[in-house]
Amino acid sequence: MNPIKRCDSTVAWAALQGHYQAHGRDLDLREAFARDPLRFEAFSLQAPEVFADLSKNHWDLVTQKLLTELARETGLEARRDAMFAGEPINTTEGRAVLHTALRAPPGEGLFSDEVHGVLDRLLAFAEAVRDTSASGIRDVVNIGIGGSDLGSQMVVPALDAYAHPKLTLHFVSNVDGHDITPVLRRLKPEETLFIIASKTFTTQETLANAAVARDWFLAQGGTDIGRHFVGVTTNLAAAAAFGIHTTFGFWDWVGGRYSLWSAIGLPIAIAVGAEHFRAFLAGAHAMDRHFAQTPLETNLPVQLGLLDVWYRNFHGYTSRSVAPYHQGLKRLPAYLQQLEMESNGKQVDLDGQPLSYGTSPVVWGEPGTNGQHAYFQMLHQGSDVIPVEFIAVKRPSHPYPDLQVKALANCLAQSAALMLGKTTEAALADKAPTASAALGKLTVARHRTFPGNRPSTTLLLDRLTPHALGALIALYEHRVFSSGAVWGINSFDQWGVELGKALASDLLPRLAGPAAAGSAAGLDASTAGLLARLAA
Ligand code: F6P
Numbered sequence: 001m002n003p004i005k006r007c008d009s010t011v012a013w014a015a016l017q018g019h020y021q022a023h024g025r026d027l028d029l030r031e032a033f034a035r036d037p038l039r040f041e042a043f044s045l046q047a048p049e050v051f052a053d054l055s056k057n058h059w060d061l062v063t064q065k066l067l068t069e070l071a072r073e074t075g076l077e078a079r080r081d082a083m084f085a086g087e088p089i090n091t092t093e094g095r096a097v098l099h100t101a102l103r104a105p106p107g108e109g110l111f112s113d114e115v116h117g118v119l120d121r122l123l124a125f126a127e128a129v130r131d132t133s134a135s136g137i138r139d140v141v142n143i144g145i146g147g148s149d150l151g152s153q154m155v156v157p158a159l160d161a162y163a164h165p166k167l168t169l170h171f172v173s174n175v176d177g178h179d180i181t182p183v184l185r186r187l188k189p190e191e192t193l194f195i196i197a198s199k200t201f202t203t204q205e206t207l208a209n210a211a212v213a214r215d216w217f218l219a220q221g222g223t224d225i226g227r228h229f230v231g232v233t234t235n236l237a238a239a240a241a242f243g244i245h246t247t248f249g250f251w252d253w254v255g256g257r258y259s260l261w262s263a264i265g266l267p268i269a270i271a272v273g274a275e276h277f278r279a280f281l282a283g284a285h286a287m288d289r290h291f292a293q294t295p296l297e298t299n300l301p302v303q304l305g306l307l308d309v310w311y312r313n314f315h316g317y318t319s320r321s322v323a324p325y326h327q328g329l330k331r332l333p334a335y336l337q338q339l340e341m342e343s344n345g346k347q348v349d350l351d352g353q354p355l356s357y358g359t360s361p362v363v364w365g366e367p368g369t370n371g372q373h374a375y376f377q378m379l380h381q382g383s384d385v386i387p388v389e390f391i392a393v394k395r396p397s398h399p400y401p402d403l404q405v406k407a408l409a410n411c412l413a414q415s416a417a418l419m420l421g422k423t424t425e426a427a428l429a430d431k432a433p434t435a436s437a438a439l440g441k442l443t444v445a446r447h448r449t450f451p452g453n454r455p456s457t458t459l460l461l462d463r464l465t466p467h468a469l470g471a472l473i474a475l476y477e478h479r480v481f482s483s484g485a486v487w488g489i490n491s492f493d494q495w496g497v498e499l500g501k502a503l504a505s506d507l508l509p510r511l512a513g514p515a516a517a518g519s520a521a522g523l524d525a526s527t528a529g530l531l532a533r534l535a536a
Pocket of ligand 1: 145147148197199202203206256257497
């Protein structure tokens with residue numbers, strides 16, 4: 001692979017700076033639509049399963065052209081091809097990045113025999129569990145954290161329409177005992193399967209919860225640990241040492257936050273079955289092909305990633321709000337937080353040199369319409385501009401058309417309202433029955449003014465099928481790849497989680513051991529003060 005050119009030293013970056021000053025900063029969406037009746041068509045893209053309306057964003061065709069040149073100049077295509085080819089693009093860990101191989105059809109991807117060998121065994125196991133009259137299983141508890149939790153925890157409710165009616169899936173991640181306690185309270189050991197999911201099988205939270213589950217199981221009269229505990233890990237030896245004999249492996253070239261396509265997806269496979277799990281993989285594979293083969297100009301993950309760069313580094317927007325108008329996607333924002341912020345929350349380039357520009361935005365959100373009744377006030381009238389990403393699903397999986405049209409109407413109304421806003425004159429002309437009569441009309445109208453020109457993207461799916469969801473998640477993965485490639489960072493390591501882990505190991509004996517006077521030695525005064533209060 002060619003050496004990476006830093007984005008801030010490219011010709012395109014300098015051109016984008018000039019373009020931002022001349023046209024970008026003051027772009028008004030209302031004027032842009034008035035000038036160009038075909039703006040919607042010009043800024044719409046179709047990728048497998050996902051239609052994207054990018055027209056309500058603060059960019060024009062010149063911006064898009066310069067951003068695409070930026071992608072070329074920084075070597076995005078070569079980097080993408082290196083990923084698919086299995087080169088060790090995760091340079092700080094010397095690893096390939098091959099989650100795309102997990103969803104390639106047999107014979108097509110790298111390591112195909114290994115991948116499909118585990119997949120076949122995994123799906124056969126999932127089907128055996130789903131045969132509830134033979135397996136006796138009614139509850140499945142996934143114990144894992146981060147990438148060993150968030151993917152399955154997000155997908156299982158999203159595919160609720162496809163779920164086995166007699167099985168309940170539970171997710172325990174937090175080392176705080178308030179997580180596992182209410183789950184265990186509802187279980188019977190003979191009807192429960194525990195999945196201990198940990199890539200490394202060394203994660204403190206997961207091993208601690210697994211030990212609690214095993215103790216609970218034995219205390220409740222459970223007899224066959226081998227049948228009721230399975231492991232998903234790259235560290236088969238550690239799982240065996242824990243007493244788990246049924247294990248499903250994966251490989252160090254699967255990053256934790258990219259692992260739901262591997263055996264880590266076992267809860268998904270149990271919930272929806274082998275056929276739907278294969279469709280889920282196929283949807284992601286369709287998006288992989290789009291990403292690998294489509295010219296950058298019409299490549300949806302690339303264009304979304306470039307828009308993220310434009311907003312972060314030129315407009316200075318530091319966050320993005322995600323608003324899925326499908327309750328099944330309620331955990332999508334949490335999933336995206338790990339995917340985007342653990343991947344691109346970096347401050348040095350691939351050579352370890354400090355960056356002079358920002359990287360990952362803060363990603364956050366809630367399903368619409370709940371968000372509307374909570375923080376949308378700030379999105380409409382707050383002092384910060386926060387791009388919003390709406391996700392709408394045309395055809396619901398529920399039988400209530402009245403609810404569906406209301407949800408869709410709200411989704412469209414919010415993106416229109418953010419863009420159109422409301423002038424003080426329009427507010428003056430309106431009646432405001434709940435406004436205080438003690439205030440002047442103009443004062444009230446100013447409170448009821450919306451600046452508008454607030455940007456948003458709308459992603460539209462026909463139905464939330466396993467295939468469509470697979471494509472949607474892969475779209476986000478490749479978008480994160482694209483912005484990370486332009487920023488010239490390693491999107492596949494996570495050294496930032498190390499320090500806290502090390503300090504927790506140091507503090508643990510000081511909290512758990514006898515509260516010796518010297519147990520605060522070497523601590524900063526704040527941590528020592530808090531420790532003293534907690535240990536007293
Ligand atoms: O939070 C850091 C992290 O390493 C994540 O990247 C990973 O998804 C999570 O911990 C869980 O790790 P493991 O699967 O090894 O238990």
